[in-house]
Each structure stands twice: as C-alpha cells, then as structure tokens.
Amino acid sequence: xxxxxxxxxxxxxxxxLILPLAYFAIFKYGPMYGVQIAFxxxxxxxGINGSEWIGWDGFREVFQNQDFYRTLxxxxxxxxxDLIVSFPAPLILAIMLYEVKALWFKKLSQTILYxxxxxxWVIIGGIVYQVFGTxxxxxxxxxxxxxxxxxxxxxxxxxxxITYLLTGVWQSAGWGTILYLAALTGINKExxxxxxxxxxxxxxxxxxxxxxxLRPTIITLLIINLGNMVTIGFERPYVxxxxxxxxxxxxxxxxxxxxxxxxxxxxxxxxxxxxxxVVGLIFVLGANxxxxxxxxxxxx
Amino acid sequence: MKAYSGKKWxxxxxxxxxxxxxxxTTVLAGCSSSGSDAGATTADGKSVLKVEVFDRxxxxxxxxxxxxxxxxxxxxxxxxxxxxxxxxxxxxxxxxLQKLNVLMASGGDVPDxxxxxxxxxxxxxxxxxxxxxLTDLLNQYGPNLKKFLGxxxxxxGQLEGKQYAIPGKRSVLGKYASFIRQDWLDALKMPVxxxxxxxxxxxxxxxxxxxxxxxxxxxxxxxxxxxxxSELLLWSFIKQPLTDEQKYTLSQKLGSRDYPILLxxxxxxxxxxxxLYNEGMLSRDFSLDKDKKQxxxxxxxxxxxxxxxxxxxxxxxxxxxxxxxxxxxNAVLTPIDVFTNNEGKHIKPEYAPNGLYIMIxxxxxxxxxxxxxxxxxxxxxxxxxxxxxxxxENYTMKDGIPILKxxxxxxxxxxxxxxxxxxIIANGKIVGTEEQNNEAYIAQIPExxxxxxxxxxxISNTETFPPINFNKPIDSEAKYGSALQDKxxxxxxxxxxxxxxxxDATYDSLLKDYMSSGGQAILDERTKAFQEGxxxx
Numbered sequence: 001x002x003x004x005x006x007x008x009x010x011x012x013x014x015x016x017l018i019l020p021l022a023y024f025a026i027f028k029y030g031p032m033y034g035v036q037i038a039f040x041x042x043x044x045x046x047g048i049n050g051s052e053w054i055g056w057d058g059f060r061e062v063f064q065n066q067d068f069y070r071t072l073x074x075x076x077x078x079x080x081x082d083l084i085v086s087f088p089a090p091l092i093l094a095i096m097l098y099e100v101k102a103l104w105f106k107k108l109s110q111t112i113l114y115x116x117x118x119x120x121w122v123i124i125g126g127i128v129y130q131v132f133g134t135x136x137x138x139x140x141x142x143x144x145x146x147x148x149x150x151x152x153x154x155x156x157x158x159x160x161x162i163t164y165l166l167t168g169v170w171q172s173a174g175w176g177t178i179l180y181l182a183a184l185t186g187i188n189k190e191x192x193x194x195x196x197x198x199x200x201x202x203x204x205x206x207x208x209x210x211x212x213x214l215r216p217t218i219i220t221l222l223i224i225n226l227g228n229m230v231t232i233g234f235e236r237p238y239v240x241x242x243x244x245x246x247x248x249x250x251x252x253x254x255x256x257x258x259x260x261x262x263x264x265x266x267x268x269x270x271x272x273x274x275x276x277x278v279v280g281l282i283f284v285l286g287a288n289x290x291x292x293x294x295x296x297x298x299x300x
Numbered sequence: 301m302k303a304y305s306g307k308k309w310x311x312x313x314x315x316x317x318x319x320x321x322x323x324x325t326t327v328l329a330g331c332s333s334s335g336s337d338a339g340a341t342t343a344d345g346k347s348v349l350k351v352e353v354f355d356r357x358x359x360x361x362x363x364x365x366x367x368x369x370x371x372x373x374x375x376x377x378x379x380x381x382x383x384x385x386x387x388x389x390x391x392x393x394x395x396x397l398q399k400l401n402v403l404m405a406s407g408g409d410v411p412d413x414x415x416x417x418x419x420x421x422x423x424x425x426x427x428x429x430x431x432x433x434l435t436d437l438l439n440q441y442g443p444n445l446k447k448f449l450g451x452x453x454x455x456x457g458q459l460e461g462k463q464y465a466i467p468g469k470r471s472v473l474g475k476y477a478s479f480i481r482q483d484w485l486d487a488l489k490m491p492v493x494x495x496x497x498x499x500x501x502x503x504x505x506x507x508x509x510x511x512x513x514x515x516x517x518x519x520x521x522x523x524x525x526x527x528x529x530s531e532l533l534l535w536s537f538i539k540q541p542l543t544d545e546q547k548y549t550l551s552q553k554l555g556s557r558d559y560p561i562l563l564x565x566x567x568x569x570x571x572x573x574x575x576l577y578n579e580g581m582l583s584r585d586f587s588l589d590k591d592k593k594q595x596x597x598x599x600x601x602x603x604x605x606x607x608x609x610x611x612x613x614x615x616x617x618x619x620x621x622x623x624x625x626x627x628x629x630n631a632v633l634t635p636i637d638v639f640t641n642n643e644g645k646h647i648k649p650e651y652a653p654n655g656l657y658i659m660i661x662x663x664x665x666x667x668x669x670x671x672x673x674x675x676x677x678x679x680x681x682x683x684x685x686x687x688x689x690x691x692x693e694n695y696t697m698k699d700g701i702p703i704l705k706x707x708x709x710x711x712x713x714x715x716x717x718x719x720x721x722x723x724i725i726a727n728g729k730i731v732g733t734e735e736q737n738n739e740a741y742i743a744q745i746p747e748x749x750x751x752x753x754x755x756x757x758x759i760s761n762t763e764t765f766p767p768i769n770f771n772k773p774i775d776s777e778a779k780y781g782s783a784l785q786d787k788x789x790x791x792x793x794x795x796x797x798x799x800x801x802x803x804d805a806t807y808d809s810l811l812k813d814y815m816s817s818g819g820q821a822i823l824d825e826r827t828k829a830f831q832e833g834x835x836x837x
Contacts, residue, residue, distance in 0.1 A: 044405035045430035045662060067783070067817060135517065135584040136594070144516060155587055155797065243525055243793045244587035246786070261398040262782040264424060266405070 038270040058267040059275075068272065071255040074248055075232045078164070083225055085165045090176025091218065095210055097177060098184050099202065110181075113174025124171060125239035129154070132163055155244040164240055164249070179217055187213040219291050223299050227284035230276045252276060346385040349669045350411035352400075354721040355390035360714040365390045369715035370686055370722045378676045384669050393721075394591075397421060397782075404430060404661060412664040413673070415468075415656040415724055417556050420778030422457075422657040426464040427773070432660040432667045434463040441671040448678035448725065456654040459773065466674060468655030471728035471737040474760030476532050476648055478608040478639070482632040487511035495640040496536060496572075499606070503581050506605040514603050520581040522598055522607035523573075524589035525789050527557055530573070532608045535560055535647055536639035537569030548768055548835055549826045552819065553777050554785045558649065558767050561788060561814070562823065565642075567807060573796040574803050587793040600624045602631055611635075611760035612741065615749040622746070635756035650764035655727025677725055684731070686723045689716045701731055701739045706747060769836045776825045780818025787814040 007014065033048075038058055040051040062068050093113065100106045116124070132153035134140050140150045153163045191209050200208070234253040241249025252272060260269025285300075292298040341347055355365045363369065366388045379386050389411040391399045397418055403410045404425065416422060425431050434457075438446060446454065449469050457465035485492060485502070488511050493499040503520040505511075510518055523529050538560050550562040560566050576582050583604075589595055598604045599614070600623035614621040614633060624631045637646045658674065660667050676682065688695045688702040693712050695702040704713075720727075729740040738757060745753040791810040798806045815823075829835065 043428045043430075044407075045425075045428050047407070066813075129588060133585050133588065135519075136597075150584070155585065242588050242590075243786070243789045244797060246790050257398075258783055258786065261401055263779065264401050264421070265779070 035270065035274055037266055038274045040267065042266045042270070044264075044266065054267075058271045062268055062271045062275070065268075067250070067255060070247070071250050071252045072230070074237075075230060075251040075253075077248070078161075078237065078251060079229050079232060081161065081165055082168055086169050086172060086176075087222070087225060089169050089173040091180055091214070093173055094177040094180030094184065095206060097181065098210070099206075110174070110177070113177065115174070116171045117175035119171070121171075121233075121235035121239045124167065128163065128167055128240055154240075154242060157245045157248045160241075160245040161248060164237070167240060168236065179221065180214060183214055183217040184210065215295070216297055219295060219297050220299050223284060223287045223291060226287040227280050229283050230279045342385050346379070346383050347666065347669060348385045348387055349413070349666050349673060350387050350389050351413040351670075351673070352391055352411045352415060353388040353718075354393040354396060356393045356718070356721070358717065360710070360717055362711075363714065363717070365718070368718070369689075370719065373686065374673075374722075377682070378673060382669070382672060382676075384673070386673065407663050410661045410663060412666040412670045413658060413660060413724075415658045417656055418781075419553070419556055419657070419773075420781045422465055422659065423459065423773035423775070424778045425659060425661075426459045427775075430662050431464045432662050432664065434466065434660065434667070434671065437667055437671045438463055438466070441668060442675040442678075444679035445671070445675040445677075445725065448683075448730075453654050456652065457657060465657040465659045466725065467657055468725050468727045469730060470651050470653055470655045471726060471730045472741045472757070473650040473653065473766075474611055474648070474757060474764060475650055476528060476608055477611040477635045477756040477759040478532060478606065478637065479614060479633045479756075480606045480636050480638075481512065481604075482634040483630050484511040484605055492634065492636055493638050494636075496533075496638065497640075499638045500576075503576070503606060504579070507579070507581055512602055512605070517603050518605070519583050519598050519603050520605045521576055521583075522595050522604040523582045523586040524592050524595045525587055525793060526590070526592050528592070528610055528613075529586075529595065529608055530792060531557075532639045532648060533573065534566065534569040535649060536641045537565040537572065538563045538641065538647075539565040540641055540643045540645070540647070545830060548770070548830045549823065551768060552784070552822050552826075553768070553774070554781045554788060556652075559788055561791075561811075561819070570792065570795045570807060571803060573792070574798065574800060577796045578800055582796070587797070596620045600627060602628045608639075611756045612745065612753065615745045615753045615756070617746050621749065621752075633752070635752055635759055637759045637762060645763050646759075648760065648762070648764045650761075650766055652767045652769075656724055658724055674725055677723065683723055683726055687716065687719045687726070687729050689713075699739075701736055701743055702729075703743050770826070770829050770834055771836050772829065772834050774822060774825050774829065776818060776821040780821065784814065784818050784822075787817055787819075 037048060037051075039053060039055060040048065041054045041057075042048070042051045097106055097110060100109070129137070131137050131139055134150040134152055134155065137153070139153070144150050151159060153159045187209065192205055195205050195209060230252065232251045232253050234257060237249050237251045238254050238257070241254070256269045256272050259265045259272075288298040288300050353365060359365050359368065371386070371388055374386050378384065389403075391403075397416060400414060400416055400421070403414065445466065449467065453467050453469045454463065456467040457463055480492065480502075482492075484506060488505050488509055490502055490505060491498075493502045506520040507518065512518070542563065546563060550564075551558045551560050552562070553559070573582070583589065583595065583598065585594065592609075595604070595607065595609075596619075599607065599620040602624060613619060616622075621633050624633065639646060641647055660670050664670065677686070684702065688704070689712065691697060691702075693705070694708055694716065695704045697703070729737060729744065731737055731740045738761075742750055742753050742757060787810070791807070791814055794810055795803060795807045
C-alpha cells in the first residue's frame with residue numbers, strides 16, 4: 001500500500017495521535033527552553049533572556065554544596081531500598097491474586113488493595129502520625145500499655161526507614177499489580193493444563209510458566225524504575241519525613257524545593273534538575289543495554 | 301482489524317476529540333492573553349487593582365476569601381468613588397513564600413499589591429530590581445498612610461534611601477509568656493515557680509506525682525519545633541551582659557527572627573532541653589509538631605503541665621484554654637514569668653515595630669492606585685471599621701477602645717473574620733497610643749479570660765529586648781535563610797533528643813554543618829557590617 005493511501009485510509013488514527021503528541025510538545029519539550037536557566041544568573045524580574053550567562057558557575061556551586069551530596073545519597077538510598085522492597089511486592093501480589101479461584105474474593109481483594117493508591121500523601125502522612133507516633137500513635141500506646149518502651153518509628157532514622165518503606169508498599173503495591181495481571185491474561189491457558197497433566201505442582205507451574213510469561217513486563221518496569229533512580233517524588237519523603245530524621249529524609253526533590261521555591265535560587269534548582277535528567281538518561285540507557293545483553297529484551 | 305468496523309463509533313469519537321482539542325486551545329489561548337494585559341479595566345471602565353490576601357481556609361459559610369463583608373466594604377468606600385475595582389488574589393497562608401516566588405516569577409499575573417513577613421525575601425526582590433520605588437508616590441498620594449505608619453515604621457521598608465516596601469505597623473510588640481497548670485500546683489501544695497531551677501523542681505514533681513492523674517501520657521513541659529515554645533528557654537541561657545559586637549555578630553536572622561545560635565550560653569540552653577527530654581519531661585514527638593496542633597491538643601486534653609506560647613494564643617474563644625476547661629472544669633492555667641538568666645532577669649525577645657512588608661511589583665501598572673488604596677485604608681475610621689466591624693452591632697466604644705460585644709450573633713462577628721489579613725497596614729488592632737492598643741488587644745479576648753490575658757500581656761512586655769537591625773541588608777541571610785532554618789531546627793531537635801553522653805558530639809557536628817551551610821557566611825558578613833558601623837542601636 002502506498003503511504004498516501006494508507007494515511008488517507010487511517011487518518012482518524014493519526015488524528016487521534018495529535019493529542020498525545022501535543023501533550024509532549026507542550027508539557028515536555030516546551031519547558032526545555034528553561035534549561036538554559038542552569039547556565040544563567042537567573043533574575044526572574046529580568047526574565048530568561050534578560051539574565052546574564054554565567055557558564056558553569058551554577059554547577060560549581062551545586063557540586064560544592066554538601067547538602068547536594070547528602071540529598072543525592074539519600075535519594076539513591078531510598079530508591080534502591082524501595083526497589084528491593086517495593087518492586088517485588090506487586091509481582092508477588094499479582095501472582096497470588098492470579099491463583100485465587102473464587103472470583104468474588106479476587107475482585108474484592110483487588111479493590112481493597114487499590115484503594116491506598118487513591119489517598120493523597122498528605123492524608124497518609126496524617127494516618128502515619130496517628131498510627132506510629134510515640135506519644136499519640138496507637139501502636140505505641142498498645143506497646144507501652146504492655147509495659148515496653150515506646151518505639152520511635154518516626155523520629156529514629158533507622159526505624160523511620162522501615163516506616164517509610166512499608167508505607168510505600170502499602171500505598172502502591174495494589175495498584176502495581178494491574179500491569180502484571182494484564183500481562184498474565186496473555187499467557188496461554190493450555191500451558192497450565194498441560195503442566196497439570198504432567199503432574200507439575202502449583203509452585204512449579206508458577207516458576208516455569210507464570211514467571212517466564214511475565215518476564216518482558218518485569219524487565220520493562222525494572223528499566224523504567226532504574227531510569228527514575230535519581231528522581232524521587234516530593235510528597236512521600238516530605239510528608240513522612242521530619243526534622244529528627246532529616247539526615248535520611250532530605251532528598252533531591254525537597255532540596256530543590258528549598259533552594260528553588262523557598263530561597264528563590266532558581267539557577268541552582270535548575271542545575272539539580274538538569275543533573276537528575278542526565279543521570280536518569282544514563283541509567284535508562286545502561287539498564288536497557290544490560291537487559292538486552294543478558295535477556296535479549298529491552299525497551300529501546 | 302476488527303476495530304475499524306465500527307465506523308460510526310469512530311466518527312462520534314473524532315467529533316468529541318475535536319471538541320476537546322478546540323476547548324484545549326481556547327484555554328491555552330486564554331492563558332497566554334490574560335498574562336499580558338492582566339486586569340487593565342473592567343467592562344464598565346473601572347480600573348482593576350489586584351491585591352494579595354492570605355487564605356487560611358477559615359471563611360465562614362456565605363463568605364469566600366475573595367467576596368465577603370470586608371471586600372464589599374473596600375469596593376463600596378474606596379472602589380466606587382475612585383472608579384477602581386479591587387480584586388483579591390488568595391494565597392494559602394502556609395505556603396505564602398513559595399507561592400509569592402512563583403507569582404513574582406510569572407510577571408504579568410502577579411497582583412499589584414503583594415506582601416510577606418520575610419525580610420530576606422523583601423531584600424532580594426528589591427535588590428533584583430523587582431519592586432517599584434515608592435518614595436515619590438508615597439509623598440504624592442500617601443499623606444494619610446505616612447502619618448499612620450510614622451517614620452520609624454517606614455524606615456523598615458527603605459533600602460539605600462529608597463522606599464521599596466510599605467511596612468505594616470505592629471500594634472503590640474510583646475511576644476511570649478509561659479503558662480502553668482495552677483490546679484496541679486495546688487494539688488501538690490507547691491508555689492508558682494519563679495526561676496528556671498524552681499521550674500525544673502516543679503516539672504519533676506509533675507512527672508513523678510502526676511497531680512492531674514494523667515497516667516503515662518503526662519507531658520510536664522509542652523514543646524514543639526515552633527520557636528514560640530523554645531525561644532524563652534534558650535534566650536534565658538544566653539550569658540549577659542553581651543557586648544555590642546557579640547549582640548550584632550553572633551546572632552543570626554533567619555526569616556524574621558533573631559536566633560541566638562552563636563551567642564555564649566546557647567549550648568547550655570540546649571543541654572537543659574536535652575536533660576528535660578531524657579528525663580521524660582518534654583513532649584516526646586515535638587519534632588513532628590510543626591504547627592502547634594499537637595501541643596494544642598495535649599493542652600486541652602489536660603496532659604500538659606507547662607508551656608511557653610504567644611501571650612494571647614491560649615485565650616481566644618475556642619482556643620486551648622476554653623477547651624481545656626470544657627474537658628476538665630477544675631483546670632486552671634496561670635500565666636507565669638519563669639525563665640531566669642544569669643543576671644536574674646526574665647528577658648524576652650520582642651517584635652520589630654513593623655509587620656508585613658507590603659510591596660508593589662515593578663511589573664504592576666497600578667502603583668498609583670495601589671498607594672491610593674493603602675492611603676485610603678489609613679484614613680478616617682477605615683482601620684477601626686475594618687478591624688472591628690459596625691459600632692453597636694460588633695462592638696461598643698469605651699474610653700476610646702472598641703470592646704467587642706460578647707453576645708453578637710455569628711453572622712455579625714463573621715463580618716470581620718479575616719480583618720487581620722485585610723488590614724495589611726496594621727498588625728494587630730491599632731486604636732491610638734501604645735497603651736490603647738494594648739487595651740484593644742486584651743479586649744478582643746472573652747471576658748472571663750481578660751484578667752489572665754492582661755497578666756500574660758504584661759509578662760510578654762516585661763524585660764524585652766528588640767530585634768537587631770543593620771542598616772544595610774545582610775545578603776547571605778536572604779540567600780541561606782530558609783535552608784538554615786531547617787538546619788537550626790535540626791540542631792535543636794537532635795541535640796535535645798540524643799542521649800546525654802552523645803550530646804557534645806551531636807551538637808558539634810550539627811553546628812559544624814550549620815556553619816558550613818551558610819552560617820559562616822552570615823557570621824562573616826555581619827562581622828564586616830559591624831566593623832563598618834552599619835548598624836542601628
């Protein structure tokens with residue numbers, strides 16, 4: 001088929017594509033114009049064009065700032081721990097849900113598992129305080145009434161890490177199962193039947209059929225996750241963190257918030273943003289390369 | 301290729317998509333055009349003046365933050381005769397600085413009148429050339445405003461001889477008092493503590509004997525990370541007398557407060573907090589209490605024995621004291637003056653005589669109207685009417701002081717629910733002389749608490765010292781201020797919470813972190829400014 005006839009026949013599909021393309025052009029490519037702020041002594045009363053070029057001075061200042069390294073370290077640490085703790089959770093949940101035979105129970109548990117995803121972090125923060133606080137949290141009240149010392153879930157850095165990670169699992173694991181469950185429907189049922197006839201146990205079937213069937217999805221999600229290693233959401237560490245655990249809870253996003261929006265040093269904030277983008281790109285490409293080498297599958 | 305069979309469905313969908321896209325483009329177009337000629341005139345030829353207003357999310361039913369009794373009053377009395385439509389732009393109180401930075405950066409959309417309490421931010425805007433020079437405008441259009449504020453207040457808005465901000469006038473300068481549960485003292489047959497040592501003994505007795513029968517949740521000393529709870533304690537440990545040089549160079553101004561972080565004795569203050577914490581006297585989760593919410597709850601639930609606070613805070617209708625007495629009718633809070641320094645004095649910081657820094661962005665084309673608006677507010681009875689409502693309905697005049705009517709119905713009292721955020725040229729009720737202002741300050745408290753309030757205000761005005769002022773901006777404070785505020789909180793929290801044997805190591809490492817994150821730069825700049833004599837005594 002000639003390209004022009006093809007285009008004419010399916011013009012509606014291309015038309016539909018305009019909206020997402022426009023989205024990327026306006027919200028993802030348009031703002032890149034502002035990247036130059038990283039190389040300018042940005043004064044927002046003069047605008048981007050009116051501000052003077054300062055070359056790499058902004059980068060020098062950021063790379064001399066010890067808070068930058070501390071927040072970078074925390075970002076990587078929280079993300080890596082999150083990857084270890086939170087990444088397998090939806091996978092395991094999805095497999096468990098998939099094995100459930102009673103449809104009503106499956107539907108019900110899925111719904112219950114999704115709900116935390118729709119609660120904003122601000123509210124979760126309030127809940128966390130009410131549950132884990134040492135003086136007013138109900139876990140500690142119970143614990144203390146049994147005659148133990150209160151556990152500083154929120155104010156001791158190491159305990160805080162656990163609270164942070166488990167809250168993350170609670171909030172996102174249910175929602176994360178969706179992609180896996182979708183992928184699971186694509187696995188040929190006959191494989192399971194054949195395995196059952198051959199006498200494979202349930203664990204064997206999961207190991208030899210389900211997991212290999214999910215492999216492309218797992219790899220895709222892993223690569224995306226690795227690409228986000230140096231970026232971290234703002235709300236979770238900001239809301240759950242507090243002054244007492246700032247040595248762990250202060251991350252790049254809260255750092256950018258502080259120097260950018262609070263102190264008005266937009267140049268430095270942009271430098272950090274640009275740094276995150278570049279490192280993120282390296283991570284994605286690296287992970288993709290490694291995945292292609294080892295499993296033959298990648299996303300690019 | 302099944303999907304293509306449903307042609308009708310596709311047609312319908314493309315139609316919808318087209319509509320959505322068109323709507324999208326109009327919205328976008330709308331955005332870009334409103335930026336350039338924002339609020340020039342309304343349809344009926346009135347000039348539009350946009351004024352920032354803090355939104356605390358407390359608008360009563362029937363009012364909104366942009367449309368209420370006071371906004372109508374402004375538009376009737378000022379707007380109509382001057383052919384100006386005054387519109388209010390709400391900014392959430394808790395994020396004012398962040399939102400203000402974003403608004404200023406947006407250029408065209410910024411209101412014509414903006415404000416902040418943060419001196420560093422004002423300095424930065426002025427130095428970056430973002431503010432209108434008001435010197436001549438004020439002389440030409442603001443005679444009432446000048447008279448109302450006075451030269452001393454106006455000086456706070458000047459940089460290098462030019463008036464870049466109109467500082468609000470603060471009516472009451474006293475800040476803090478401390479409060480103790482009198483009924484607990486009585487139950488223990490103990491006197492009201494008068495010194496820090498006596499306070500410690502009292503707190504210990506509260507903890508051990510639990511006179512309020514609170515149980516394990518007892519909090520002898522209520523603490524938060526807000527300065528109001530720790531400032532009195534910390535300043536009382538600063539070793540007096542200080543030389544001028546120490547005073548000016550060893551404290552640091554972050555936001556709008558002087559912190560005594562490098563002054564001799566500060567470490568001892570923290571050490572005392574550490575001792576209190578480790579002996580179970582302080583609120584255990586005080587590091588989580590950023591807005592005094594937990595403190596308020598603990599007070600009204602009768603768990604807290606002692607705390608320091610803004611002198612007026614516990615006494616308002618619906619505030620912690622009233623709720624405490626609802627929960628326990630025998631509970632009594634007494635204002636006390638307790639923290640003693642090495643000279644035996646109860647020293648306390650006080651406010652600078654200015655409130656908000658009111659600014660007119662350079663991009664505004666309505667500077668004249670803006671000054672006219674502020675001048676109108678300062679003239680006649682406008683401040684009185686906006687702060688107190690209607691005479692005979694909201695208040696009655698007694699000896700020149702408006703006394704709020706305690707039996708006024710809610711819809712009447714609601715008229716002025718946000719007067720503090722609307723009357724930006726004044727911080728607190730301005731009636732006349734300092735004494736009258738103090739009386740008006742007390743008169744706004746429910747009658748049953750006025751005697752206590754009077755005592756508390758008296759304490760807050762006793763042995764106070766004013767904030768420190770250089771007559772040129774300390775740039776590094778504007779630059780590092782908010783980051784250092786975090787570091788300061790961290791220092792206080794961590795040094796308080798560690799076990800006593802780790803106190804020194806923790807203090808040293810956090811102070812080092814503080815200094816290298818900008819503290820040293822501020823110290824150097826202040827030392828230099830002091831040596832140049834650039835300070836006002």
